[in-house]
Amino acid sequence: MNQPSKSVALHIGAHKTTTTHLQRSFLMQNEALIRAGVRYYGPDSLRTSGRGIADLFGLTGGGTTSGRSPVEQRDFMLKDGHRLVLSEENFIGVLHDREGRINAPLYPRAQERVAALAEAVDAGPIDVLVGVRNPASFLVSAYGQALMGGHQISFDAYLRMNPLSQIYWPGLIARMRCIPNVGRITVWRFEEYRWRFHKICAAMMGSDVSIRIKPIPDAIHAGLSTLAIQHALAQTDTADFGSTVEQARALYPVSKVYPKFAPFSHAQLTQAESDYEQQMDAIARISDVTILRS
Numbered sequence: 275m276n277q278p279s280k281s282v283a284l285h286i287g288a289h290k291t292t293t294t295h296l297q298r299s300f301l302m303q304n305e306a307l308i309r310a311g312v313r314y315y316g317p318d319s320l321r322t323s324g325r326g327i328a329d330l331f332g333l334t335g336g337g338t339t340s341g342r343s344p345v346e347q348r349d350f351m352l353k354d355g356h357r358l359v360l361s362e363e364n365f366i367g368v369l370h371d372r373e374g375r376i377n378a379p380l381y382p383r384a385q386e387r388v389a390a391l392a393e394a395v396d397a398g399p400i401d402v403l404v405g406v407r408n409p410a411s412f413l414v415s416a417y418g419q420a421l422m423g424g425h426q427i428s429f430d431a432y433l434r435m436n437p438l439s440q441i442y443w444p445g446l447i448a449r450m451r452c453i454p455n456v457g458r459i460t461v462w463r464f465e466e467y468r469w470r471f472h473k474i475c476a477a478m479m480g481s482d483v484s485i486r487i488k489p490i491p492d493a494i495h496a497g498l499s500t501l502a503i504q505h506a507l508a509q510t511d512t513a514d515f516g517s518t519v520e521q522a523r524a525l526y527p528v529s530k531v532y533p534k535f536a537p538f539s540h541a542q543l544t545q546a547e548s549d550y551e552q553q554m555d556a557i558a559r560i561s562d563v564t565i566l567r568s
Contacts, residue, residue: 277311326365418497499528
């Protein structure tokens with residue numbers, strides 16, 4: 275029986291779209307993936323010093339850290355497999371800058387970085403996978419990440435720096451579509467992740483693999499309660515605000531007693547949902563993009 279052709283899949287996130295849950299689910303099934311010819315690499319191996327995607331494939335202009343050529347590095351990571359799966363949302367850029375701003379457009383260097391990787395691995399058109407999210411809930415989650423990253427800032431101030439209008443997913447997907455060496459682009463909604471999980475995994479593994487990845491049972495990163503944020507922001511003498519936020523999250527975990535932080539009004543949420551639907555319609559009109567549905 276002939277081995278399927280070598281191929282590469284790149285899961286680029288985005289941040290705050292259950293990426294950690296997906297990555298840990300894949301990691302837990304690593305032995306089954308290897309037997310099926312899939313070699314998976316996620317943040318556990320791609321965030322160590324000198325082993326980022328750019329380092330491994332020589333995308334920074336200084337050659338690869340291993341001394342192998344990019345194609346040799348591809349084959350080294352594939353070993354005896356046929357499908358290389360890379361999952362690292364930080365590859366296309368971090369979510370916030372040092373001031374807590376989200377760059378506009380979203381991930382401004384994403385096209386440049388994905389194009390460089392697609393050319394370096396030289397495995398034909400690579401598959402790109404990305405989750406998207408309602409701009410309102412995305413910003414709330416991103417705000418929590420900014421707080422845990424040490425930015426002591428109110429939500430109102432954060433929203434002035436990062437308005438809802440700048441969370442525009444069709445722009446990111448369109449830039450991916452412009453890359454010559456990108457093949458299939460697969461998109462799913464964060465809100466439908468639970469129901470699309472197996473389709474997402476199938477798209478990552480490729481059509482030649484039929485195993486089912488079992489999702490890990492636990493939710494990752496539950497978010498922050500209103501009281502946790504209030505408690506953290508009330509602290510005026512703290513050298514490590516990120517640790518203060520973590521302590522507040524442990525003291526006031528999201529629950530029926532401590533409701534999750536929800537700063538937007540009903541009218542704002544309704545408008546955000548309408549805008550989100552329009553964005554999904556715009557993504558659906560981009561050629562050769564698959565939106566995972568039922």
